Each structure stands twice: as C-alpha cells, then as structure tokens.
Amino acid sequence: MPVFQLTPVEDMRWHADWTSSEHEGECFVVAEDEEHARQLAAKRFRAPLLPPYVEDPWTQRSLVTARLKHDATPPGFPIGMVLPLLEMRWAD
Numbered sequence: 041m042p043v044f045q046l047t048p049v050e051d052m053r054w055h056a057d058w059t060s061s062e063h064e065g066e067c068f069v070v071a072e073d074e075e076h077a078r079q080l081a082a083k084r085f086r087a088p089l090l091p092p093y094v095e096d097p098w099t100q101r102s103l104v105t106a107r108l109k110h111d112a113t114p115p116g117f118p119i120g121m122v123l124p125l126l127e128m129r130w131a132d
Contacts, residue, residue, distance in 0.1 A: 041119045043110040044069045044077035052103045060094045061085045066125040070117045074106045084122040 047066045048058075058064055063085040071077035082098040097103040113119070 041070050041072065041113040042108055043113060043117065044071060044074060044106050045109040046077060046081050046098065047105050047107075048097070049103055049105060055097065055103055056093075057095050057097045057100065057103060060087050060090050060096050061098065062087050063124050068109060068121075068123045068125070070113050070119050070121045072119070074108075077106060078104070080120055080122050085124070 045066065045068055048064055053064060061082075067081055067085075069077035069080050071080055078099045081104075082096040085098065086096065117123075
C-alpha cells in the first residue's frame, strides 16, 4: 500500500471547517489511494462535537494537499494507519 502525506494549506488555516478537526498539522496515511487517505484522516481527527454547518477539512482539496510519499508500505505500517506529525514551536 502507498503512503500519502497530507498537509494543511497554510493560507487556509483560518477556515471555519478546521473546527471539525482535532489535528491541524501534517500527517502520513497508509491507504489505497488519495481519496481513501483523506477519508481515513477525516475519521481519525474528527472532533467529537461538530456544528451542523461544518465540513471536514481533510476531504477538501482547497484546505489540504495530498502527495504520494512512498509507493510501498514500510514494514510495520498497516493499511489504515494515520500518523500525525507534531507541530514544533520554538521559543525566542
């Protein structure tokens, strides 16, 4: 299975649909294709209480880019695995 890297679009982090996600950073997803990767990320990061007007950002190409990172699954990475990357903040 391929591994996809999903990356939020920096200029779109203000968008209201991000309130439906508990994670707003990059992630790696082991999935059959890009659409499957987006659905898995949406399911993994879905906030418990969603306002009725909010859509999931992970399925929207205007809010999240996707690219093929590896065309073969590394050992120990099962299909459906969603690996969030932590956002590092450096103090001045």
